[in-house]
Amino acid sequence: MFGILTDDAALARADLADATYYLAEGVDGTRREPLPDAINSVACWGDTAAVRDRPDRAAVTADGVRAVPATEGHHWATVCPTDSDYRDGVLERLEQVGRVGDVRLTTLGFPGDGFCRCGRCRQQFGASDHDDWTDWRTDVVTSFVADAAARVDGRLTATLYPDPYPNHLRERAGLDPQALAQHVDEFLVPLCSIGYETTYWVESLARGFATELEGLEPSLSVQVSAPEADVERLTGLSRQVAPHVDRIVYGTHPDDVDVITETIDRVRDALESDEQGGNSDAGSTAAADAARVSN
Numbered sequence: 302m303f304g305i306l307t308d309d310a311a312l313a314r315a316d317l318a319d320a321t322y323y324l325a326e327g328v329d330g331t332r333r334e335p336l337p338d339a340i341n342s343v344a345c346w347g348d349t350a351a352v353r354d355r356p357d358r359a360a361v362t363a364d365g366v367r368a369v370p371a372t373e374g375h376h377w378a379t380v381c382p383t384d385s386d387y388r389d390g391v392l393e394r395l396e397q398v399g400r401v402g403d404v405r406l407t408t409l410g411f412p413g414d415g416f417c418r419c420g421r422c423r424q425q426f427g428a429s430d431h432d433d434w435t436d437w438r439t440d441v442v443t444s445f446v447a448d449a450a451a452r453v454d455g456r457l458t459a460t461l462y463p464d465p466y467p468n469h470l471r472e473r474a475g476l477d478p479q480a481l482a483q484h485v486d487e488f489l490v491p492l493c494s495i496g497y498e499t500t501y502w503v504e505s506l507a508r509g510f511a512t513e514l515e516g517l518e519p520s521l522s523v524q525v526s527a528p529e530a531d532v533e534r535l536t537g538l539s540r541q542v543a544p545h546v547d548r549i550v551y552g553t554h555p556d557d558v559d560v561i562t563e564t565i566d567r568v569r570d571a572l573e574s575d576e577q578g579g580n581s582d583a584g585s586t587a588a589a590d591a592a593r594v595s596n
């Protein structure tokens with residue numbers, strides 16, 4: 302039920318939860334040695350360093366807006382998903398990481414509705430069997446994930462953008478959970494904040510994903526990361542989210558490890574006593590939170 306996510310190798314080896322997610326390759330181009338017994342996350346098309354070296358690799362809209370950190374709404378650079386040399390390189394890295402441990406794919410898909418309209422993408426769409434741009438983009442992403450799954454021996458996790466509204470993921474990124482379900486073992490949705498001053502939206506999104514992914518084989522995990530949240534807040538939040546997901550993954554740093562382990566202990570105890578008593582105050586916590594917000 303519980304996982305931690307960290308970029309700290311010592312923490313990752315400390316066996317603090319049921320599963321450990323390790324940031325092996327980040328969007329800034331950082332690479333760390335993947336760890337056995339961990340779910341090693343690899344940034345796929347988010348790669349600021351690659352675009353710095355080769356600016357023509359950035360995904361682009363029809364108006365020439367580039368997916369780079371200087372563009373509003375983009376915190377990192379995103380390579381065009383039809384760049385076949387880059388794609389081959391990512392698959393090669395996934396194969397290497399997959400020989401060591403399980404693999405989580407991040408920055409999967411196109412970096413927004415308008416991307417990518419580069420000459421190569423327009424040409425490939427024109428030459429494809431698709432009449433619909435969204436269908437074509439979804440096919441590009443799904444076939445990449447299928448190729449990744451063929452190269453990774455262990456379990457494969459796909460990170461989803463936190464928008465469960467029907468069809469939004471396809472339109473935004475070319476991500477189709479129905480199509481991806483046959484290739485991956487887990488969907489992971491980041492629902493991060495600074496301190497979770499409010500939590501109703503986390504519960505709403507987790508619940509939305511539970512509905513949207515109902516009946517699909519892969520498990521559903523949510524990632525909660527909040528450098529300023531205390532144990533009380535994280536515990537309350539976790540109890541609201543727990544009924545809707547298979548796993549809660551906590552972003553963890555060496556300086557907040559005590560907060561996270563205490564939260565996990567408390568939530569585990571609470572869930573166990575809920576099971577025994579058949580009663581839960583998680584619903585009333587959510588209601589109180591919602592009331593606080595609406596007032």
Ligand SMILES: [Zn+2]
Pocket residue numbers: 360361381382383417418419420421422423
């Ligand atoms: Zn393109």
